[in-house]
Amino acid sequence: MDLAHAPSPPRGSHVPVGLRAPFSGWAWREFLYLFLSLPIASLLFAYAVAVIATGAGLLITFLGIVVLAGGLAGCRALGVVERGRARALLGLEVAEPAPVRAAKPGPLGWIGAVLKSGVSWRHLLYCLFHFPWALFSFVLATVFWSVGWALLSYPLWRWTFPAYLGVPGIQVWGDHDGHGFYLASPGEIGGVSALGLLMVLAGPWLVHGLTQVDRVMVRGLLGPSALAGRVSELESDRGVMVDTAAADLRRIERELHDGAQARLTSLARDLELAKEKLAREKSAHAPEAAARVVDEAHGEVKVALRELRALARGIHPAILTDRGLGPALSALAARCTVPVAASVDLPIRPAAAIEALAYVTVSELLENVSRHARATRATVDVWRAADRIVLRVTDDGQGGATTDAGGRLAGLAGRLGSVDGLLVVDSPDGGPTSVSAELPWRGR
Structure with a gap:
């Protein structure tokens, strides 16, 4: 069971989360979601059936296509409401699906785009399939949790049986002659309360498990398709690749400018000085001075070459290939x-x-x-x-x-x-x- 949406205990709290769950806000929000699902799902189901029946009945005319396209657009609008309800009560964030984009301008282009949109048909499927699940989860959650609270509080309202019904307590079995077994002794009352406590403690986790199916349906049928999500991810990745490549080019340019290029510039200046010295001075010491300058320039060449080789190795060394x-x-x-x-x-x-x-x-x-x-x-x-x-x-x-x-x-x-x-x-x-x-x- 996915407990990702069940919040962790606050710091300093010594009460286990299992004991606090029946009084936690997330548990009651999820129960409220299931409680509201039945009436909302009933309306969505009736709307979907009416759209299908009316659209199919009028397909012999062009009007049926218009009705069906309008009905699908209405399903998409209802999907906005359901995503908002899931966001508010379940904490489920589902991205908006891609809007309808008509290939041709005008009403006919829009109708064709709606009918060819897989998102629209998935919204219609949600309206149809959510109703039976909402009915099942509503009945199970409501009965389980209400019975649990009723049994837990049985000692508080058991007095109503002898006062108004003339029996000592809840009747477990009985016959027409008035014989039966009633939960009236202190031990039986305590056992009923213990069973109710277990049901109350288990109720939030049962509700949480039921809402996992709702999360799957909302995410799978009301959100973007897996293909659309993958396309969006690839577009984002392409942008990352472009940015990364641009950053690498800037880094290479900076290292070349600040390293090898600067040293080669210095080398060119030193060699120019050597040439000028040899041209200007004709003394016996001129060749020695020029030799020192050329020797220093040679050292700069070696350093520049080492840096260029290191830069090349950092990009893609020959040994790797x-x-x-x-x-x-x-x-x-x-x-x-x-x-x-x-x-x-x-x-x-x-x-x-x-x-x-x-x-x-x-x-x-x-x-x-x-x-x-x-x-x-x-x-x-x-x-x-x-x-x-x-x-x-x-x-x-x-x-x-x-x-x-x-x-x-x-x-x-x-x-x-x-x-x-x-x-x-x-x-x-x-x-x-x-x-x-x-x-x-x-x-x-």
Whole structure:
């Protein structure tokens, strides 16, 4: 049973949630939802049957199509009411389905769009199918909870039986001769109250279980379709990918501008000075001075080349293309400022895009370890689990890593999410830190 909508006990409360449930606001709101469902569902059912009967009866004329389209539009309007009721009483947030979009302007285009809309027909199905369930849940919840409260309070109203009916209590069985068994002794009264207490305590959870079906119906029939939700998710992911790619390009441009480009500019200036010195000075010491300038320029060239190679390795190293993820991560671990033990256990190489994203993920995590963790050692483990590739980077540093907005891990989490991946960070203050990432497995 899903208890996600049952609130946890407030801090400082020593009363178990099971004992407080009959008096909790969420329990009575859910009971009110079931209580209102029967009259509302009856109206929706009658409306749906009238729409179908009238529309089908008039289909021999064009008027039947108009009636059916108008009826479906009315079902969508009733769906707005039902989503609002579920939101207010069940705490269920269901997104609004996509509105009707006519391919052609005018009334005929709108009628065609309504009739071809799967959302409209699902609203009609809700109006039809919710009625029998509302009837069942109303009767069960009302009878169970009302009988429970009645039995629990039996000692308070048992006096009405001898006072007005001439019998000592509730009759369990009897015959026409006046013989029977009545619940009248103290032990029997206590047993009835105990049974009532159990029913009262179980009532909220029974109601909660019944409302789970209502939640499924509202979410499945009155919300966006799974396909529409997936399309929306993919559109969002595409935006994340575009933003991530733009951020990567800006980072590359910044690193080139501030690093390699600046050094190459300095190199060009030094070489220009050397050329001018050689042209200007004809003394015996000119070649030695020029040699020193050229030697310094040569050092700058080597530094610039190292930075360019590091930048290229950070984007997509040649060893990853040639030899795969294991050797590439071993080389990456060897360059880390913290001792890293890397282990890769993959039966075959994944798709190139997944392999590259896995490499970038480990690269960024190790960079965080080097810059921020203050760790003395780290480990990298990569393996395949069913249809996922799992990466785990751990370190013994100071902890405190988060995926809060604006950080590097937040950007990495968004990048992984764009391919149905996942990033989980476990980094308490004081450490250690364990960051796990999952990517969909796609073989070459």
